[in-house]
Amino acid sequence: MFDCAIIGAGLAGLVAARHLVDRGLSVVVLEARGRVGGRVENKILNDGSYVELGGQWIGPGYDSLQEIIDELGFETIGLPASGNLVVRLRGKSLEVPSSEELPALTPFEVSDLGQGLLRLRRLSQRLRDDAAWRKANEAWLNQDLRRWVTSNLRTQGAQRRFGEVYAAAFGPMPKDATLLEGLLQVTSGIDLETMLASNGGLHQKRVEGGVAAVADAMAERLGDVVRLESEVTRVDHDDTSARLTLAGGEVVEARQVISTLPPRLAVALEHNPPLPQWRIEAADKVAPGNVIKAFLVYKEPFWRDKGFSGQSSADEGAVRVTFDTTADTSEHGHLMGFFEGADADSLARRSVTLRERAFVDAVVRAFGEDGAKPIGYVERDWGAERFTGGCHGAHFAPGVWTANGPLLAQDEGVLHWAGAEYASRFNGYLEGAVRSGREAATRVTRSLA
Ligand SMILES: Cc1cc2nc3c(=O)[nH]c(=O)nc-3n(C[C@H](O)[C@H](O)[C@H](O)COP(=O)(O)OP(=O)(O)OC[C@H]3O[C@@H](n4cnc5c(N)ncnc54)[C@H](O)[C@@H]3O)c2cc1C
Structure with a gap:
């Protein structure tokens, strides 16, 4: 019997395993796919370079992940190019200088911000x-963020700067986000002042070789602790141990279990005794987002010569955010872009050619005909990945975070x-995946003591 069985070899599972193995415990990581990394994955291109199909950007406050990156000897690389960010609003392009060159706000605007x-x-x-306040103010918390910004920031300069940085840091424009989000x-990341002071917010750095290479290196160190092609289908548990049944019928026994599956996938496994109803209902409302992450490869990064950073955001079109992710090699x-939400839902049913064309159109609108x-x-x-069930991460439906989020x-x-x-x-x-993996390992160690 293992001290701990971990379901899933994404970052959370690998980090938890690393900590438990370091404490001398016997561990097995059961991973359904034929690879580790989960939502981080590299795709190697014909010229030998790679693109990162899943999570790739790290930013201020990613201390736990950075510790692992340093320990394993990986380097990080900054945003690839300086140059202007393109913000497209109501059909017009606005060029925003990268933060070092952002136009200064007047003292009044600074104080307003x-x-x-x-x-x-x-x-x-x-x-x-x-x-209690959260519950009582639920409707108000779900107003659109732009409305809150325009009624709480008095100057247009401060409102604009807030919108630009919020979109660059988190993706959506304030009009597409709720105040709650x-x-x-x-609250979940670094404070917004740091974001405002940073070039690109969370999108500041990536790992040379890709975050997937970090996951591979962790798995390599863990050796045969990690078992691939080992889908867990059923969890039987009592007060002292658990038995995990794999798709092929094999049963793995452990004194403790860490499940690292996104909430909906986690509760979809057969549990005996069954999981509490509130958890099943909460997980059902934690809808995974739907994202198609896409890359256009150009003979050369033409946008750089034209003074663009490759970063753009737009309020229309199927691809609304782009980044230059050219690997040094x-x-x-x-150029990377996302099809998100309803666009991803409808375009996922169309042809690859159509999606490519939609992405090309967005690049042409932002950076010109060379695109x-x-x-x-x-x-x-x-969204089509059986063992992920949607991305980037899950969206908490109104009321779910306030009622059950932390309880999950x-x-x-x-x-x-x-x-995550x-x-x-x-x-x-x-960073959330890494921290939660580490914290779960600490709880397991405490339970076994
Ligand atoms: C397109 C995209 C872009 C993103 N960009 C960023 C970014 O730039 N910066 C950032 O910080 N975050 C980003 N994220 C989010 C980040 O990648 C995730 O939060 C993080 O990788 C999740 O790690 P995890 O270990 O919690 O979950 P996962 O990586 O989902 O790991 C869960 C593992 O469980 C396995 N599994 C599932 N079912 C079973 C089963 N029944 N039995 C056994 N194993 C099973 C899965 O195969 C998987 O390996 C992005 C995500 C996506 C998809």
Whole structure:
């Protein structure tokens, strides 16, 4: 019997295993896929360079992941190019200089922005600490973030700067986010002031070789602790141990279990005794997002010569955010974009050619006609991945976070939960996965003591 069985060899599972093995415990990691990494994965291109199909950006506050990156001897690389960010609003392009060159705000605008941020910080604290207030103000918390910004920041300069940085850091424009989402982003990551001071917010650095290479290196160190092609289908548990049944019928016994599956996949496994109803209902409302991450490969990164950073965001079109992700080892230029939400839902049913064309159109709108002739297109539809069930991370439906969010991470006897969606900080992100894996390992060690 193992001291601990871990379901899933994504970052959370690998980190948990690493900590438990370091403490001298016997561990097995059961991974359904034929590879480790889960939502981080590299695709090697014909020229030998790679693109990262899943999570790739790391930013301020990613201390736990950075520790692993350093320990394993990986380097990080910054945003590839300086140059202007393109923001497209109502059919018009606005070029925003990268943050070092952002136009200075007037003292009045700075103070306005400061007041607004202070108010946001107070609200996010209240959201975290006062459950009764959260419930009573649910409808108000679900107003669109732009409405809150325009009624709480008085100057247009401050409102604009807030919108630009929020979109660059988190993806959606304030009009496409709710106040609640904004507050969760602010509380779950580094404070917004740091974001405002950073070039690109969370999207600051990536790992040379890709985050998937970090996962591979962790798995290599763990050796035969990690078992691939080992899908867990059933969990029987009592007060002292658990028996995990694999798809082929094999049974693995362990004194403790860490499940690192996203909530919906986790509760879909057969559990005996059954999981509490509230957990099943909450998991059902933690809908996985739907994202197709796509890359256009160009003969060279033409946008750089034109003074663009390759970063763009738009309020229309199927691809609304782009980044330059050209690998240092690549002979060519890579632009990354996302099909998200409803666009991903409808375009996932159409042809690859159509999606490629939609992406090309977005690049042409942002960076001009040179974008019309890519030499390659790569994509990964995460919604179609059976062992992920949607991405980036899960979206908490209104009321679910306020009612049950933090509870989701609570242990059920010998069953522990880890993974990006269970993290109290950096929820949904790489850093959240790492932290939650480490914290689950600590709880397991305590339970075994
Ligand atoms: C397109 C995309 C872009 C992203 N970009 C970023 C980014 O730039 N920065 C950032 O911080 N985050 C990003 N994220 C989020 C980040 O990748 C995830 O939060 C993180 O990788 C999740 O790790 P995890 O270990 O919690 O879960 P997972 O990686 O999902 O790991 C769960 C593992 O469980 C396995 N599994 C599933 N079912 C079973 C079963 N029945 N039996 C056994 N094993 C099973 C899966 O195969 C998987 O390996 C992105 C995600 C996506 C998809």
